[in-house]
Amino acid sequence: MLKGIPAILSPDLLKRLCEMGHSDRLVIADGNFPAESLGKNAHVVRLDGHGVQEILQAVLQVMPLDQYVEQPVSLMAKVPGDNAPTPIWDVVKAEVKKVDERGEKVVGFLERFKFYEEAAQAYLIITSSEKALYANVLLQKGVV
Template identity: 40%
Template sequence: MLKNLHPLLNADVLYALRAMGHGDELVLCDANFPADSVARQTVLGKVLRIDGVGTTEAARAILSVLPLDNAVEQPVRRMEIMGEPATIPPVQQELQQEVNQAEGRARPLGSIERFAFYEAAKKAYCVIATGERRFYGCFLLKKGVLPPEA
């Protein structure tokens, strides 16, 4: 254990979050997402895991250390439900709350069609798989920067 770090952030996840640069994206996905096969095509090349929790809890841990990109309007995008792109299920509503809490303001989630999400995921820095069992618990998060200390 380390002080001031969320206990869900294991060494592999911390390495990836630290290694990412401004504008790099990570995939935070549910248990049904093809995490391993997609992760093989990412920059990191292997799937990372935060097991035993859903995407809400994993996002809380990740957002405790990861700055979101302020240079884009929607630094977090959700996978759209097939045939119902405007529907936002509870798992996505919960993630929206985590983003707003971490940012201290409203940062509306963007959305991306399911198959376009898969293509974007292959270009991400890494894939972090969770134990989320609810459908459409898949998100892309874009890393931002930390400003210089005054």
């Protein structure tokens, strides 16, 4: 164990976060996300038993968001016609506001298949047991 490091961040996950450079991207994926098939060129780290909010809080404690882009955080937009509730979006925005002075305006949305395209280019995909729909979060790393 280390002081000041959230216990949820496993040694493997810490290693992968440390390897990331400025502008590299990571996905925090909900339980329905096709992480293994999309992440063929990414490192996939499983955090079973944990939700998106808990993982996001921990990651944002050790990784800054990119200050050189307007929206270093992207959520998967709803498929047109899907009326699924998305309270997780407010949770993500609240967590981002805690660490980025620009507030929730740094959070954008990507159409589902565009999100998949971007996720396929990510350096790291963190899987979760999140049951909320549309709870996938794409983060772009900033400068430490």
